[in-house]
Amino acid sequence: MFSPRILTILLLLFIAINSNLSAQQSTTGPVPPPGTDRGLMPTTRSQFVIPDVPAYIWKHGCGPTAVGMVIGFWDMVGPDLVPGDASTQTPAVNAMIAYDSNHPICGQPYSDHYQDYACPIDYSPALYTDRSETGGAHADNCVADYMKTSQSLYSNRYGWSWFSDIPAGFLGYVNQAAPGITPVVNNYDYWGFSFENYKNQIDQMRPVVLLVDTDGDGSTDHFVAGIGYDDVAMTYGIRDTWDQGIHWYAWREIGAGVTWGIYGVTTFGGIDWTKPYVVLDSAQFLNSSGDAFNDIGDTIQVYLYLKNYGQDANNTLITLSSNDPAIIFHTQSIYFEVIPGSGAQTNNLGIPLEYIIPDLGNPSYDSIYVTINSDDSAYIKTFGFEEIVGRARVLIVDDDRGFYYENIYWGDLYQKDVPAHVHEKLIEGSPSLSLMSQYNTVIWYTGDSTLDFLQPEDISVMKDYLDGGGNLFLTGQGLAGELNTEDPDFLANYIHAGYGGVNFWYIHNGVAGSPIGDGLHIRYYSGSNQAFNLSQKINALEGAVPAFQFANTGGGYSALSYAGDYKVVFFTFGYEAIANDLPNYDYRDVVISRVLSFLDAWAVPPCHDSDNDGFGDPGHPENACETDNCPYAYNPDQADGDGDGVGDACDNCPSINNTSQTNSDGDIFGDVCDNCPFAINNDQVNSDGDSHGDSCDNCIHVNNEDQADANSNGIGDVCEYICGDANGSATINILDVTFLINYLYKAGPPPDPQESGDANGNGSINLLDVTYLIGYLYKGGPAPMCP
16 A cells, blocks of 8 residues: 555656656755856846736745735736735735744644645655644635645655646635636746747736746756846846845756756736736837947937836826936926827837936946836836946957856846847957947957867957957866967967966966966856866066966966057956855956956046045945055054954954944944953953953852852852951851951051942042941941942
């Protein structure tokens, strides 16, 4: 007789064998695994995103959270599916995703999704038997229940779900919340669902759920909500359940080495619109100069193409705005009496909105917003995208032969607020000199293909560009060996490098004195495609400065820079392979800042620097200067004696490593060097020389490191005393009176501890204490009351 779990597994295997969709699972947790590509890309006009899909954070599983976002969206534009406002992650939204009564202790008499199936949490490889097998579970009442998320009967550990259970999760909850609705849900594998199919769903304002492989190991691991696409880059935009941003990845089939490859897609339909829903279908920006550059003073005309998927929108005002107060608007708003619904389109071709490009010093990305306000503000939607303001100074030549490393280069430059244009060589051919000459800096990368990297026309145009005074960053594995064979003149006389032979190591150390590598330590991320036989070392020739060297014994140089009539930075490895999240190593962020500064990619290198010491404030990734270890204390030397990353000028323990700078009492000393970490004592007075300051020492005048206090009265055992027992005899009598008289008037020894002689508790020892003791001993006076 088979157990229920075995029967379930056999059923899933039967489905796998007899269906085009093999059963696949999510396996990730509430945070992205280390090293996960976060897919950060600037907003562009080629991207289309469904507005208003709520960004819910992982709630007991990525599967129910992703499905919950779809339900939340339909609640906002159609029938009521979630109590209250579903645009943010309210308690009602959490109950819709995975009901949890918030009783964290397992085995309580409460019955909810968490208690029944996830408590205690069984992270892989553990699989704990839960109430799906033992019985006693509550009736299904949330998406996670209907999807069998975390249920051991279905071989689901905490937060895990099966792709085949997505429809049941959606249908089960919607039928519970709105019984009269008959939604349609379909699962497709990658091979049966093209990028065009995906675009069609997004164009119809229908968010989908995708099952993907985030780490490229060839196995599925995460559910996400698909909400957008970029037709130019052929990427899909998602909410990933881990944060509230939009992340972009190449539309690719799941496979070993393919991060964020797609296994399957779930579509949702059959729900009617009940409100106006006007979206910005596309926008056209026309430059008065007629070229590809938004130069200072150019007038930009903006044409909007709107589509209303819902009911008619009445009395609609459309307004253009920006986060940059320097932008001047000529025509900022237009009015429509009616924008028809049911999918009708509307535009402003007769009345363009207009603004003028200001002088910002450096070109930058500015956010442009389109706000639609209709039906007396009952419907208000704002759409944002980013436009280059000013002339872009950087051209990226994408020469990776169809790989997707442009996302890394463009994304890193975007983080630095450095606008760049991308030339895709596979589609557009080798760039012309006339194109390259329009840019101050060219970044040319060749990726990790083992094919012939650079063609003669590529080398020729780079020579001409450098002859004209251009600035070039050339990066890619295998380039030194190829150039040594195909055009040694270019390698030696333009790049100023000599070929040094094959050498591989995954760690590179910066060379002292290099404007690029000085003080840096970088390494490849795990899984980077840097081939052993294409890893090569070089020699620096004729004025070139070595930048990095392989960290293995006798490794040789791996990068250099040259400054003359032109400037060159040359990496014999792919810049894209540098890890951006490994502790103890420097990130690409620092490397690209130095490369851009060296190549004059900024007209004015940006540096947000509150204390004006030449080092930038943290939290400004666009800074060209390096990050200040004391952002609000002037310290141009950046001295850091204890090596904790906090400069001596602002370190609350400059001699003890304490990166956290924890300071519980708020005085000027951090806990690790404060002799009273929970009592304010900026003077750090310590009369008895133990490690406890007077402000927190239970025996101020007696060294007692252990602070033992058997009776817990706040007085340490080693200085416990009887009040009034001035001579320390353990009793109060006339001898204590004579002891005090001898101390006060005959230079006798003091009471030990001194407080024992302060019989009246006024803070000092004098004749009043003598008379107080006499009154207590012989006249029935009050007992001594030392402080």
